[in-house]
Amino acid sequence: MAKIGVFICHCGENVAAKIDCTQLTAAIGEHPGVAVSVEYKYFCSDPGQESVKKAIREHGLTGVVVAACSPRMHEATFRNACAEAGLNPYLCEIANIREHCSWVHTDKDMATIKALEITRSLVEKVKRNNELRPIEVPVTRRALVIGGGIAGIQAALDIANAGHEVVLVEREASLGGHMAQLSETFPTLDCSQCIMTPRMVEAARHPKIRLLTYAEIERVEGYIGNFKVKVRMKSRSVDMKKCTGCGDCMLKCPVKKISSEFDCGLGKRAAIYTPFAQSVPNIPVIDKKRCTYFKNGKCQICSKSCPINAIDFTIEDEFLDIEIGAIVVATGFQIQNTAMYGEYGYGKYADVITGLQFERLASASGPTSGKILRPSDNSEPQTVVFIQCAGSRDPSKGVRYCSKICCMYTAKHAMLYAHKVHGGKTHIFYMDIRAGGKGYDEFTRRAIEEDEASYVRGRVSKVWQENGRLMVRGVDTLLGRPVEVAADMVVLATAIIAQPDAKEFAKTVGIGYDEYGFYNEAHLKLRPVESSTAGIYLAGCCQSPKDIPDSVAQASATASKVLALFSKEQLEREPVVASNNEATCAGCWGCVLACPYGAIEQKDILDRSGRLIKRVASVNPGLCQGCGTCVTFCRSNSIDLAGFTERQIFAEVMGL
Amino acid sequence: MSIVEQYRTKVKELLSSGQVKMVIGYGAGTTPDRRRPLFMRSPEDADKMLLDNACIANLSGYLVSEGLLSDEKRVAIMLRPEGVRSINILAAESQLKAEQIVIVGFDTAGEELRAIEGSEAKDFCALIDSLKESAPLQAPDPLFERIVQMSPQERFNYWQEEFSKCIKCYACRQSCPMCYCRRCIVDSNQPQWINTSSHTLGNFEWNIVRAFHLAGRCVACGNCDRSCPVNIPLRFINRRMGMEVLEVFDHFPGMSESQEPVLASFKKDDPETFIL
Known part of the structure; x- marks a missing residue:
């Protein structure tokens, strides 16, 4: 015979204001199988939980229904309380009379009837509930981190420092990601490479980290604690064991005019190359699409110039099968191609550049050694116009969302420019200045007050060339009048978008993504670093646009999730299967x-x-x-x- | 030689050469205009075989009888084009292997009985492709048109009246090649989702659930409709569902043995984020 206890929570006034709890308690008490029904102001409080436990022991209850808020809120609370009183937690159910009833109704009598029906329905269910036990699954204590940008490196280091093996996979030839491309970073203006390269080296040298660069994930099978991952090691055509990274091959390579991806097209590289001077590992790869030997079967100059014969054109792609317990996806972002704004002239005028290109110009290791020079004639621009939201927050041509970092980096760009070109003039067209974050608003104020960045609230309608200068026509919405500025350079704050193959990759790994290709978290607020698939976690911009502090924080958060998973030999799973x-x-x-x-x-x-x-x-x-x-x-x-x-x-x- | 003679010769050849252990075809029924299934195991049985415009039942359901195909020996069956589609669906749902079935095809569309070339389901692909193209233009039916024109309330009343005749004999299920479950949902009584008594609610539940189970699987062979002893026009429910599935998912059931079931498969690039 069922002995069900029903506990009706007032939730302060949240429930009690719209539901007659006393009437409900009396009515449900009459229902067959209900041994006890009580009401209380807050059952989730300590004394509330104690009274539930006491009732279980005193009445020998076979099931519990708590009529309260959504099971999302306190199902775990009450199931734990039941377990402490010796009742299997899965014999406890929550009747949601708050979100499903009191919050959405105004007629108290009707709401009370509905609350009774909801509660009765759960009493009938709980009568048929079975005792369930958690499922135990073994855990392989080795993590896979996909992506070697700052987020991936941070997650890998945190997990490895806790003593667990990590496989760090990066598809480019070097670790670093986008952060390695940046000049100085907001809000402290410390040099990006200076803080990044030690991390890269630390990750590469860490005894617990197995670094796989120029590698891609082919397949992911299995489940939490027991993934089987196939990694494709793309052939570098350079023997990684032999190569010392002397760089002779790069100097001798006759194909030198390839536009450098790392320098966003502002610099050149050879067909055998490392993405940048501080690459980790410092071992070049051959760009097979551009290499003369791979195209025509002749040349091999790099091979001849190599003092230790490390170049081997016959090396083929290799495949590794690795057993993994948890996966951190930190695959990063791309920037939108701003050529879709025909009116801004990106791609048409050499001196209209993106924010990331400006980073390369401002970077000491960049193509201009940190001098701000116009790509068209290498002259120093005297007036620079920055256009914010060139793609972000624009449902018609760009993307609907805010890319989050552009307000800050544009302020930073204006500042760097002011520091490098004395007497230079900056105009920033903006929609809003979004500077939420520690030291962020102070930073933008500093750009305005100390470095004389001139902010114009309004959009730019057109950029065109006139007498060797770029004419920028926009509107100042605060003054309500059109503005025209003659500039030497225009910098577009382009939108952050998901990697072009983000959706494909999500299917390979088995996680969800949103309409833009950003990966979906399990719960935006309460489980922001977990993907919808157990054992796979998200760090950095692959989940949504974010800045370095947020990416690093999220990466450390994924590490804590992975470490929690690795803290036991067996993994307990909800038995709802x-x-x-x-x-x-x-x-x-x-x-x-x-x-x-x-x-x-x-x-x-x-x-x-x-x-x-x-x-x-x-x-x-x-x-x-x-x-x-x-x-x-x-x-x-x-x-x-x-x-x-x-x-x-x-x-x-x-x-x- | 008439078509019937040709087919008898073919059946005799299949059986005497040992290529198949059985040929499922049509024999004389209880009245001159009716045919019933004929299970031919020896060449002599072929003399009892008939083939004419009255041979309209889709016999493919007999293939999934318990144990018939488990010895891996081949079985031949006489089928109209929609019967071939049934074979494809049964193969796609792992109920049989298409290469185990030898198809003796014929068509009664129009007045004239025609032979169709091919011996295995995959030989009929071009024919089925052309059926998909013409599917939306299928022979118009005045009653169907009338039902489509009705307001939802009128249509509900219409079906309520039709279903009130249902006696829950399950002849529709027994005659349907797609109803191969070892235990039908209606026979599951813990809990009893579908009320087995023959009243309006139970009748509605049964017929609607069956229509849903046939969505994207019905080939409009008409077996259910013909077998219904109280003449409920069941074909219209399934035809309407079929139109819906074709329109929304571009799915025409039984195109090939590798066609994925429309309601069980999903595309990972489906923009509906609720899937994952």
């Missing part, structure tokens, strides 16, 4: 296709002599996330979900 009735399964495999987590496999049923009798579906509880998609698909009703069984749902519906 599907299972299949093999006797009634028709073997149509609809569930196998429908499962978004690849958790359902085909299983052969054999007789004693090993002959195949039939094939049925079988759910891997380690992979199953309990979403229930297979349950809704199964025509023969063979699949059931623990904690939400057909019988429970039916009772819940009938209880309404």
